[in-house]
Amino acid sequence: MSSEHQSVPRDAAQQTVPGDVSGTAVPTGTPQGRAVGVGFQTSLALAFFGTYLALLPLAQVTLALKIGQIDPEGRAGSLSLVLGVGSFVALVAQNVFGALSDRTTSRFGMRRPWLAAGAVLGAGSLFLLSGASTIPVVLAGWSLIQLTFNVLLAALNPVLPDQVPRRQLGRVSGLIGLTQSVAAVGGVFLAKLFLPDLTKAILIPGIFTLACVGLLLVVLKDRTRARADVPPFQLSLFLKAFWTDPRKAPDFALAWWSRLFVFFGNMTLSGYAVFFLQDRFGFDQSTIGDAILRTTLVTTVCVVLTSLLVGRFSDRIGRRKVFVMISALVLALAHVMAALSPTFDVYVLATAVAGLAQGTYIAVDAALLAEVLPSRADVGKDMGVLHLANVLPQTLVPVVAPLFLAIGTGGENYTALFIGGAVVGIVGAVLNQFIKSIR
Template identity: 45%
Template sequence: MSLTSDPAGATDPGVGAPTDAVVDPTTSGPPRGLLVALAAGAVTAPLANLVPAVLTLPLAAARIDPAGATSLLSLVVAIGSICSLVAFPVMGRLSDRTTSRLGRRRPYLLGGAALTAAGGIVTALAGSPALLVVGYVLTSIGFSATFVAATSVIPDQIPAGRRGPASAIVGLALPVGVLVGLFAANLVSPNLTAMILLPAALGCVGSLVLAAFLHDRRITAAERPAFDLRAFLRTFYVAPRSAPNFAWAWWSRLLIFVGVAAIQAYQAFFLIAVLGFTAENVAGAVFLTTLVLTGPSVLVAPVAARVSDRIGRRKPFVIGAALIFVVGLVLAATAHTFAAFVVAMAVLGIGQGIYLAVDIALVTHVLPDPANPAKDLGIMNLANTLPMSIIPAVAPAILLIGASVAHPQNFPALFGFGAVAGLVGALLIVPIRGTR
């Protein structure tokens, strides 16, 4: 990875947008219409990837192999997740080096739309486990390409002091996108083919809208970062000694999302085992708690983003949001009624809104190579997704702590583990330099 910056900060006339080097962050906001297009691309990107994992893949797996549906689902999601983890930094590295006349990010928005469409079609028509795997792998890679490109728009085109609203849009894209996708799928339920294809179509349209309205900066071959085998291997790693601020930010985000994943991944089990819900009515409860989690986030995030921009500070918001996460997790761990659990999710939603509104803006201030941000933002996105793999690996052992016949699973211990992880994540923000 090259650690040099763009020496000219130039743009391709008629194509490029100004870089931070030539834009006064105190007087210039985002290009007109960019935030709307960014919202279209970022919010719809998860539809074809996360909605299947939550809703339609289990139904498709049951259609293909009723007896082994759960095992097939685990296999499909595991392979798709691995491909996505690899694709995030690789797509970022390739995007930073792209010299196409279309720009650096637009080809990946178009490619993401194409992969999303292909994946949706293959998944909808899949009649075998192999085709179901292929369909989800295509949508996973398509999501990675689109989301890395959308995230990179922030440091590419928006001045450092005006990134709060864009950070909020991208930060909220995943939870809002899941809700939008679930709503769209329910509109055409129980037609499984339509439930798969409609979210995929919306994802394609969102990527194309952002590609159409993006004034994408074009780089020359001379500006392209150097690339060799060592550079490729470094795609998956940023040395903490050379980029300590980025490393602190990465570990902070990972631990905070571990706390979030602890409750999101196991709330259905908690509702059944502790609060007495049944397998038949837990789905409605999970939708309600997800709505309660997302609603406050959507309301709080724009306010936090604008206040953060106005006062020029990021760290207090991120630390405060992480501490609110901890409070929410503690409330969830001690909840003995569904109403108390809903309150806990609302508190988590407030923390989530503040955090997602500001954290990406903070990260863009500490990128190791600001002129070529996509690769490092791809690595940062791993901190969002890895916890969903980490928590299932460690949760069984944690749930056994202090278990008894009367209480065979210790959910307070799991949520408490998440709270501790979130608290440590908040503390790791403190040593970051280069941003306030």
Template identity: 40%
Template sequence: MTTAQTQPAAKPAQPDAPTRLIVAMALAQLGAYLTILTPVVVTMSIRVAEIAPDDKAAALGTVLSVGAVLALIGNPLFGAMSDRTTSRLGRRRPWLLGGMLLGFAGLLIVALGGSVPVLTAGWALAQLGVNATLSTLTALLPDQIPAQQRGKVSGILGLMTSVAILLGSTLAAVLAGNALLMFAVPAAIGVATVALLVVILKDRPAEKGHFAPYRFREFLATFYVNPRKHPDFAWNIVSRFLIWMGLACVTTYQAYLLIDRFGYTTDDVANGILVATLISTVGLVAGSTAGGILSDRTGRRKPFVLGAGFVIAAALLIISVADSFAVFLGAALIFGLGQGVYLAVDLALATDVLPNPDDAAKDMGVMNIANALPQSLVPILAAPILAIGGGDSNYGLLFLIGAIVAVAGSLLVRMVRGAR
């Protein structure tokens, strides 16, 4: 018998995902983040400043803090529900579209509300709905995309986050002065893009009887993955959470930084954010494109996360001492570059360390807490930090702490042993 005959046949590569699916996933990612990040980055801070101008930092923390709880609950809960859905429409489609419709309703309440409690209730509903969509969207990466494409597709999906911020900032500037349109237009785009994915997606229902009944005990278990059994998954969550805490310092508080440090007002701050977002997007596109391609070619994820964390921290340090808008724009370019590299490998690394492919949506939902929670947690922590030294504008300390946290998160990725 020849050597060739004794060699086992090579395992055939899984076929590449169709381009139309990747495009639809990217558009849906863009729409979902456009819906939820436009308020976080621009419009919610403007709305709060209009309603409570004398206590805007604390009021913003109050509104967004509810989102922290809903993100904590919604992502893994709806992910687990999606994994178990036996509807003939499939296990992902109902949650994708249903979540966006609920989010749209919540943002209408925010747009029409005239008090902090009403804004808080509307934002809670919006966070609950959009997080249901996001937990299901991220599960499509391990569901639908073969391993050889995940770095590239992860980079494309990661890029959509900043494209969403850029588009949202543009819409906010164009629609400034009309609260209803500032919230409703991004949400309507989100519903439309997710609906397109639902039409294109080849989804399948969960197998009946494959999962245990979903009772309260299982609900509690949704939020827990044993770190002893799955240490790589646990370390990646901690690393991801800390890096996103650093990122959220900019995305959440740049509006008030421009108002308090550089003289912008609630009427024109959207224009300043738009310029900064355009600059950061240049860096992000470069970082995301290069990071995704190089990560796939080398098969490595961790070095890119490590490098990205230090670049993000450098940008935060520059912002902490920036004394002019021009310096802030330079930092925004560096920030975009680091964020782009990180987003290019973030989802790919997460899928590499999933504990169980059958629970992909649930586990990715748990992972999503690490990037969703900081968007709402940072405002809670920022209010007392900004007040140190008197007043409510100690942005230097806030961004310094953000830089330290981002570095810590990037260093912890070295603890992930099951990925390169």
């Protein structure tokens, strides 16, 4: 593959945008140039896959099992603490390093140095969590993982709007969305292979992260930025760049709030699945891997099929918002089914319905967001701001969840938690319908 770099386009439409730290005209708009080929699409998808392969089994299975092993009596509270602090770290890291990548003038490109650093440090950070024997060490380990992997994601997320023309956004974003589901299956399968050895279950996926991101580093024709085009660093302006005035960029603000509520709803179901299955259906550490693998496989099949169909159909008809609303309503149904499930088989059916909803959402979400970015010159920063909507629910749900779980006197009330999450997700989909620049 050629190693030449892709420079920031000089012929793009110019305008001054809110939040630009330089106060000067900057290029805006999604690239309209040459279509990206199968090789690039594959390498980008694999980079996301390798990243999620290490993160998702931690969030879905092994982190909860690690905490349950150390603190069996207070596991729900400890998990909320660890998830909450870790997601706050992720929130800060994503924005800071996304903005820094926008200012990077390395001859290797704007994103490539951060991709390499995030992958290497992220894989290394898994060692601290794997050897933890106390909750404070688990907290430190998970926070370090969130920091380093969000360095990686802060550089990886802007590659889509950096490189992919508008006419391909739906299909490429759908492909990227699939990687999260496929990685969830692969990660849970790896965890199942090594459980009850939590050390191997945590460490082995990091090898795949290094290999997959390494391939993208070779293939990527990264954007470059001349040092003269980067304004002098000023902390006050840099901090202001994390805020976009909703009066000047209303569609960007609506997309942000919509994603925040939708992800909040998702988190209520996925974040506490291990403890729910153990409490409701009696799974233990030796059998929970099989249960999670089964539900993840079912979910992934539904996500893959739906995402492929909806992504292409969305590009063809030029509509995004209607699919967001459909996905939220179907996901709400899945939450209710899960909350009321009398048997594990019914719960598996609920995860299938959730997969249909998630596949519909991820097929259009990244494409929609790429079309409402305020500035092409600050893609990394803007994607970091949008990523706050992914990460904040991981902070907010652990804070709110104990309130729902404490409702009533019959133990932890997962029914209240799941149904509450469904309502919040629908609110997010309704907000999405008010975006004016997207059909």
